[in-house]
Amino acid sequence: xxxxxxxxxxxxxxxxxxxxxxxxxxxxxxxxxxxxxxxxxxxxxxxxxxxxxxxxxxxxxxxxxxxxxxxxxxxxxxxxxxxxxxxxxxxxxxxxxxxxxxxxxxxxxxxxxxxxxxxxxxxxxxxxxxxxxxxxxxxxxxxxxxxxxxxxxxxxxxxxxxxxxxxxxxxxxxxxxxxxxxxxxxxxxxxxxxxxxxxxxxxxxxxxxxxxxxxxxxxxxxxxxxxxxxxxxxxxxxxxxxxxxxxxxxxxxxxxxxxxxxxxxxxxxxxxxxxxxxxxxxxxxxxxxxxxxxxxxxxxxxxxxxxxxxxxxxxxxxxxxxxxxxxxxxxxxxxxxxxxxxxxxxxxxxxxxxxxxxxxxxxxxxxxxxxxxxxxxxxxxxxxxxxxxxxxxxxxxxxxxxxxxxxxxxxxxxxxxxxxxxxxxxxxxxxxxxxxxxxxxxxxxxxx
Numbered sequence: 001x002x003x004x005x006x007x008x009x010x011x012x013x014x015x016x017x018x019x020x021x022x023x024x025x026x027x028x029x030x031x032x033x034x035x036x037x038x039x040x041x042x043x044x045x046x047x048x049x050x051x052x053x054x055x056x057x058x059x060x061x062x063x064x065x066x067x068x069x070x071x072x073x074x075x076x077x078x079x080x081x082x083x084x085x086x087x088x089x090x091x092x093x094x095x096x097x098x099x100x101x102x103x104x105x106x107x108x109x110x111x112x113x114x115x116x117x118x119x120x121x122x123x124x125x126x127x128x129x130x131x132x133x134x135x136x137x138x139x140x141x142x143x144x145x146x147x148x149x150x151x152x153x154x155x156x157x158x159x160x161x162x163x164x165x166x167x168x169x170x171x172x173x174x175x176x177x178x179x180x181x182x183x184x185x186x187x188x189x190x191x192x193x194x195x196x197x198x199x200x201x202x203x204x205x206x207x208x209x210x211x212x213x214x215x216x217x218x219x220x221x222x223x224x225x226x227x228x229x230x231x232x233x234x235x236x237x238x239x240x241x242x243x244x245x246x247x248x249x250x251x252x253x254x255x256x257x258x259x260x261x262x263x264x265x266x267x268x269x270x271x272x273x274x275x276x277x278x279x280x281x282x283x284x285x286x287x288x289x290x291x292x293x294x295x296x297x298x299x300x301x302x303x304x305x306x307x308x309x310x311x312x313x314x315x316x317x318x319x320x321x322x323x324x325x326x327x328x329x330x331x332x333x334x335x336x337x338x339x340x341x342x343x344x345x346x347x348x349x350x351x352x353x354x355x356x357x358x359x360x361x362x363x364x365x366x367x368x369x370x371x372x373x374x375x376x377x378x379x380x381x382x383x384x385x386x387x388x389x390x391x392x393x394x395x396x397x398x399x400x401x402x403x404x405x406x407x408x409x410x411x412x413x414x415x416x417x418x419x420x421x422x423x424x425x426x427x428x429x430x431x432x433x434x435x436x437x438x439x440x441x442x443x444x445x446x447x448x
Contacts, residue, residue, distance in 0.1 A: 048078035052085075059092065068092055079119055086116035090133075097137060106137055106144065124162040127151050135170055142181055149174040149192075156195055165200045165211035172196035172220050179227065186229035193224045194234050205242065225259060232265035240270055247277035254278075267297065285315040289327060296331050304331060322352035329361050338365045339436045356395035360402060363387035367409055371435030375422065378414040379433045382441040385409050413446040 051074040059067035071089055074081065089112045097105035110130060117126045131151045138144035152171035155163055175192035178184045197220050204211050224230055239256045247253065253274055260271045272294050279287040292307035308331075311324045329344035342365040348358040366384040370377050388402040388409070419425070424443055433439045 048074065048081050051077065052081065056088070059088070064092060064095065075115075079115065083116060083120055086112050086120075094133075094137075103138060103141070103144075106134070109133060109137075124155065124159045127155055128163065128167055131155075131167065131170065135174065140177075142178070142183055145174055145177055146183065149178060153192065153195075156199075160199065163199075165203060165216065168196040168199050169216045169220065172223075176223055176227070179229070186227070189227060190224070190229040190231060190234050193220060193227075193229070194237055196220060197224065198238050201238070201242070205245075225262060230259065230263050232260070232263055232268050232270075235259050235263060235265060236268065236270045240273075243270065243273060243277060247280060250281050253281065266294075272298075283310075283314065285311040285320050285324065288314060289324060292331075293327065296334070301331075301335070318351045322348045322355045322358070325351065326355060326358050326361060329358070333361065333365055338369050341365050354394065356391040356398055359387045359391035359394065360398065360405075363391070363402075363405065363409075366437060366439075367405070367412075369435075369437060371437060375414055375418050376434065378412060378418070378446075379431065379441070380437055381409045381412045382431070382444060383433050383437060383439045385444075386439075386441055410444075411446065413444050415448070416445040419443065419445060 051070050055067045055070035055074060057067075058064075058070065071085075071092065074085060075089065079085075090109055093105045093109045093112065096102070097109070113126050113130050113133075117123045128151075131148045134144050134148035134151070149171065152163075152167060152174065155167070156171065172193050175184065175189050175196075179186070179189040197217060200211055200220075201217055202208070204214060204217065224234075235256065239252075239259075242249075242252060243256060256270070257274045257278065260266065260268065260274065265271055275287070275291050275294055279291055288307045288311035292304045292311065295301070295304035295307060305328075308324060308328045312321055315321065315324075325344050325348040329341045329348060332341035332344060342362055345358045345361040345365065348355055349362075352358075363384040363386075366380045366387070369380045371380070385406050388406050392399050392402045424431070427443050427445055429443050431441055431443050433441055
């Protein structure tokens with residue numbers, strides 16, 4: 001993916017200047033040949049040798065202006081004399097840029113390197129060298145930084161094996177700067193970081209290249225995670241192969257788990273795969289419950305039950321078992337099994353009578369239960385509110401949640417008229433709710 005940004009016109013200008021210069025210089029050299037003058041291909045000719053000696057002599061004695069004049073003549077007449085011609089030209093123009101700060105010299109250096117490629121066919125190494133120069137000489141200029149990024153991204157797509165780890169790190173760094181400048185979007189940033197992190201990480205893991213340091217990976221990952229550009233697909237691309245390669249690497253598994261959680265990818269296949277591997281490394285009740293819940297979300301009920309059972313058997317403490325059974329009850333309720341859910345929630349309460357969440361769950365089991373006629377069904381809300389009030393008393397932190405439900409359920413109490421037809425005339429009297437609920441409560445009229 002090549003950068004198309006706000007700096008596009010300026011980048012195109014730089015590239016066009018270099019290309020036109022190459023064509024012009026190439027044409028000049030060929031025109032000389034056609035007229036019988038000294039050809040650039042006659043590298044041992046007297047004219048080429050003389051110009052070479054002259055520019056080198058004057059450059060040796062710091063007479064850069066004179067040296068540059070002879071160097072330019074040699075470039076026109078003998079462009080294929082040797083690669084040293086282009087190396088020396090780059091050095092001269094780099095010094096001029098360092099002395100003056102005139103960015104026009106950067107354009108000239110790019111032209112020199114492009115012409116070097118034209119005659120000596122070393123595009124990969126020359127392009128990578130261009131990126132190094134651009135990053136070093138004008139890394140804070142959006143246009144040149146964009147060109148640097150384009151060169152590296154094109155190299156990553158065309159000849160990645162000839163790029164070193166440092167080139168991929170530089171590509172990511174350039175992308176980060178362009179993103180901070182508002183020149184590229186999050187999608188382009190992620191593409192660059194996935195390419196860079198994925199390549200360097202793979203080379204480090206397989207030992208295919210002697211990359212300088214794992215710190216580069218950590219720094220790139222940190223920026224990727226905090227940039228806002230991280231996506232589920234990107235994480236899967238980067239880490240699925242590593243998770244499958246070594247599930248005993250608990251540091252890696254933990255890191256990927258955190259990244260998936262941060263990016264909101266808890267429904268992804270990789271998140272489930274990571275959960276399985278975390279359980280394989282640590283067969284704790286917490287990890288078993290987590291897998292159970294993920295299977296509930298995937299509607300793999302039998303597998304969920306097996307993991308809940310595993311969690312129950314893993315930890316024999318009453319507190320942990322109460323929590324596990326509460327979660328099982330929530331699963332049963334989500335499947336419409338109100339009575340089974342109520343029974344499990346009651347068991348959870350018996351194991352830990354400070355588990356107010358179990359009381360909330362019992363209330364939800366009763367609210368909306370259908371076990372008789374309309375009046376019977378409305379009486380279930382009396383019992384539901386009883387349990388909500390008990391939950392608040394047991395755990396005040398649940399007050400906001402419980403009171404919201406109390407307000408909603410109170411609007412579904414039997415009406416005074418419904419109660420009158422059943423010879424219930426006063427609030428507060430004891431009433432037995434029947435059916436599978438089978439609870440004793442007190443009468444309250446719906447407030448119209």
